[in-house]
Amino acid sequence: MARDIVIWPHKVLTSPTQPVTDFGPALETLLQEMSEAMAEAKGIGIAANQVGIPLRVAIVGREDGTQFEIVNPQMLSKEGSVKLEEGCLSVPDVWEKCPRVERVKVRYQDKTAQWHELEADGRLAHVLQHEIDHLDGHVFVDHLSSLKRTLILDRMKKLQKSLARRKEEPSEGKGTKRS
Numbered sequence: 001m002a003r004d005i006v007i008w009p010h011k012v013l014t015s016p017t018q019p020v021t022d023f024g025p026a027l028e029t030l031l032q033e034m035s036e037a038m039a040e041a042k043g044i045g046i047a048a049n050q051v052g053i054p055l056r057v058a059i060v061g062r063e064d065g066t067q068f069e070i071v072n073p074q075m076l077s078k079e080g081s082v083k084l085e086e087g088c089l090s091v092p093d094v095w096e097k098c099p100r101v102e103r104v105k106v107r108y109q110d111k112t113a114q115w116h117e118l119e120a121d122g123r124l125a126h127v128l129q130h131e132i133d134h135l136d137g138h139v140f141v142d143h144l145s146s147l148k149r150t151l152i153l154d155r156m157k158k159l160q161k162s163l164a165r166r167k168e169e170p171s172e173g174k175g176t177k178r179s
Contacts, residue, residue, distance in 0.1 A: 047134035
Protein backbone atom coordinates (compact mmCIF):
# COMPACT_ATOMS: atom_id res chain seq x y z
CA MET A 1 0.00 0.00 0.00
CA ALA A 2 1.36 3.40 -0.99
CA ARG A 3 2.24 5.85 1.75
CA ASP A 4 1.03 9.46 1.75
CA ILE A 5 3.51 12.02 0.45
CA VAL A 6 4.53 14.65 3.00
CA ILE A 7 4.12 18.31 1.97
CA TRP A 8 6.96 20.82 2.51
CA PRO A 9 7.80 22.49 4.96
CA HIS A 10 7.11 19.43 7.15
CA LYS A 11 10.00 18.91 9.60
CA VAL A 12 10.88 15.46 8.22
CA LEU A 13 11.74 17.16 4.91
CA THR A 14 13.98 19.80 6.49
CA SER A 15 16.09 17.50 8.66
CA PRO A 16 18.93 15.22 7.49
CA THR A 17 17.97 11.54 7.35
CA GLN A 18 19.59 8.69 9.28
CA PRO A 19 21.76 6.00 7.64
CA VAL A 20 20.15 2.67 6.83
CA THR A 21 21.67 -0.13 8.94
CA ASP A 22 19.02 -2.85 8.56
CA PHE A 23 18.90 -4.30 5.05
CA GLY A 24 16.13 -6.77 5.84
CA PRO A 25 12.43 -7.14 5.09
CA ALA A 26 11.48 -3.74 6.58
CA LEU A 27 13.65 -1.99 3.97
CA GLU A 28 12.10 -4.08 1.19
CA THR A 29 8.60 -3.14 2.40
CA LEU A 30 9.52 0.55 2.62
CA LEU A 31 10.95 0.50 -0.92
CA GLN A 32 7.75 -1.12 -2.22
CA GLU A 33 5.56 1.48 -0.49
CA MET A 34 7.76 4.30 -1.81
CA SER A 35 7.61 2.90 -5.33
CA GLU A 36 3.81 2.74 -5.15
CA ALA A 37 3.59 6.32 -3.83
CA MET A 38 5.91 7.52 -6.60
CA ALA A 39 3.86 5.71 -9.26
CA GLU A 40 0.54 7.09 -7.91
CA ALA A 41 1.96 10.62 -7.99
CA LYS A 42 3.56 10.05 -11.42
CA GLY A 43 7.01 10.96 -10.08
CA ILE A 44 10.50 10.14 -11.33
CA GLY A 45 12.07 9.82 -7.90
CA ILE A 46 11.17 9.73 -4.23
CA ALA A 47 13.10 9.86 -0.95
CA ALA A 48 12.04 8.03 2.22
CA ASN A 49 11.52 11.29 4.11
CA GLN A 50 8.94 12.29 1.49
CA VAL A 51 6.76 9.50 2.89
CA GLY A 52 7.60 10.46 6.48
CA ILE A 53 10.44 8.00 7.12
CA PRO A 54 13.74 9.74 8.05
CA LEU A 55 16.03 7.11 6.50
CA ARG A 56 18.77 7.67 3.93
CA VAL A 57 17.13 5.79 1.05
CA ALA A 58 15.58 6.94 -2.22
CA ILE A 59 14.26 5.56 -5.48
CA VAL A 60 15.66 7.09 -8.66
CA GLY A 61 13.92 6.86 -12.03
CA ARG A 62 15.86 6.45 -15.26
CA GLU A 63 14.84 7.92 -18.62
CA ASP A 64 13.87 4.46 -19.89
CA GLY A 65 11.19 4.20 -17.17
CA THR A 66 13.10 1.78 -14.93
CA GLN A 67 14.12 2.68 -11.40
CA PHE A 68 16.70 1.72 -8.79
CA GLU A 69 17.24 2.33 -5.11
CA ILE A 70 20.06 4.34 -3.59
CA VAL A 71 20.79 3.61 0.06
CA ASN A 72 23.23 5.72 2.10
CA PRO A 73 24.33 7.69 -1.00
CA GLN A 74 27.39 9.93 -1.00
CA MET A 75 28.08 12.57 -3.62
CA LEU A 76 31.72 12.02 -4.70
CA SER A 77 32.04 14.71 -7.36
CA LYS A 78 30.11 17.41 -9.21
CA GLU A 79 30.99 19.12 -12.50
CA GLY A 80 29.55 21.90 -14.59
CA SER A 81 26.49 24.01 -13.97
CA VAL A 82 23.05 24.17 -15.50
CA LYS A 83 19.61 25.60 -14.69
CA LEU A 84 16.83 23.07 -15.04
CA GLU A 85 13.06 23.14 -14.68
CA GLU A 86 12.33 21.29 -11.48
CA GLY A 87 9.32 20.14 -9.49
CA CYS A 88 8.79 17.93 -6.45
CA LEU A 89 6.17 15.52 -5.16
CA SER A 90 6.38 17.29 -1.78
CA VAL A 91 5.88 20.71 -3.39
CA PRO A 92 2.97 19.85 -5.71
CA ASP A 93 2.11 21.94 -8.77
CA VAL A 94 5.23 24.12 -8.50
CA TRP A 95 7.84 24.21 -11.27
CA GLU A 96 10.84 26.54 -11.21
CA LYS A 97 14.25 26.86 -12.88
CA CYS A 98 16.74 25.51 -10.37
CA PRO A 99 20.57 25.66 -10.45
CA ARG A 100 22.14 22.19 -10.60
CA VAL A 101 25.36 20.59 -11.79
CA GLU A 102 25.66 18.78 -15.13
CA ARG A 103 27.58 15.67 -14.04
CA VAL A 104 27.80 13.77 -10.76
CA LYS A 105 29.59 10.76 -9.36
CA VAL A 106 27.71 9.00 -6.57
CA ARG A 107 28.57 6.10 -4.27
CA TYR A 108 25.60 4.21 -2.81
CA GLN A 109 24.37 0.87 -1.55
CA ASP A 110 21.56 -1.19 -3.03
CA LYS A 111 18.86 -2.96 -0.99
CA THR A 112 21.23 -5.91 -0.39
CA ALA A 113 23.90 -3.58 1.11
CA GLN A 114 26.25 -3.93 -1.90
CA TRP A 115 28.19 -0.76 -2.76
CA HIS A 116 28.11 0.81 -6.25
CA GLU A 117 29.56 3.89 -7.93
CA LEU A 118 27.73 5.69 -10.69
CA GLU A 119 28.70 8.56 -12.95
CA ALA A 120 25.71 10.34 -14.44
CA ASP A 121 24.81 13.36 -16.52
CA GLY A 122 21.61 14.77 -17.95
CA ARG A 123 18.30 13.81 -16.38
CA LEU A 124 19.77 11.02 -14.23
CA ALA A 125 22.28 13.45 -12.67
CA HIS A 126 19.40 15.85 -12.05
CA VAL A 127 17.24 13.23 -10.29
CA LEU A 128 20.19 11.98 -8.20
CA GLN A 129 20.92 15.53 -6.99
CA HIS A 130 17.26 16.16 -6.19
CA GLU A 131 16.85 12.94 -4.17
CA ILE A 132 20.17 13.26 -2.32
CA ASP A 133 19.18 16.84 -1.44
CA HIS A 134 16.02 15.40 0.16
CA LEU A 135 18.10 12.95 2.19
CA ASP A 136 20.26 15.86 3.36
CA GLY A 137 17.15 17.77 4.53
CA HIS A 138 16.74 20.11 1.54
CA VAL A 139 14.07 20.63 -1.09
CA PHE A 140 14.61 22.26 -4.46
CA VAL A 141 13.02 25.53 -3.30
CA ASP A 142 16.06 25.98 -1.02
CA HIS A 143 17.99 26.77 -4.23
CA LEU A 144 15.58 29.57 -5.24
CA SER A 145 15.48 33.25 -4.31
CA SER A 146 14.02 34.11 -0.90
CA LEU A 147 11.05 35.82 -2.60
CA LYS A 148 10.14 32.74 -4.65
CA ARG A 149 10.71 30.50 -1.63
CA THR A 150 8.36 32.64 0.52
CA LEU A 151 5.61 32.63 -2.13
CA ILE A 152 5.86 28.85 -2.49
CA LEU A 153 5.93 28.41 1.29
CA ASP A 154 2.64 30.32 1.62
CA ARG A 155 1.03 28.09 -1.03
CA MET A 156 2.24 24.90 0.66
CA LYS A 157 1.01 25.99 4.11
CA LYS A 158 -2.45 26.62 2.62
CA LEU A 159 -2.34 23.20 0.97
CA GLN A 160 -1.35 21.53 4.26
CA LYS A 161 -4.31 23.19 6.04
CA SER A 162 -6.68 22.11 3.28
CA LEU A 163 -5.44 18.51 3.43
CA ALA A 164 -5.72 18.48 7.24
CA ARG A 165 -9.33 19.72 7.02
CA ARG A 166 -10.21 16.96 4.54
CA LYS A 167 -8.84 14.30 6.89
CA GLU A 168 -10.95 15.69 9.75
CA GLU A 169 -14.19 15.63 7.76
CA PRO A 170 -16.38 12.61 8.51
CA SER A 171 -16.83 10.05 5.76
CA GLU A 172 -20.27 9.78 4.23
CA GLY A 173 -22.53 7.67 6.43
CA LYS A 174 -20.25 7.95 9.47
CA GLY A 175 -22.23 10.67 11.31
CA THR A 176 -21.42 14.29 11.85
CA LYS A 177 -18.77 16.13 13.80
CA ARG A 178 -19.74 17.49 17.20
CA SER A 179 -18.32 20.47 19.00
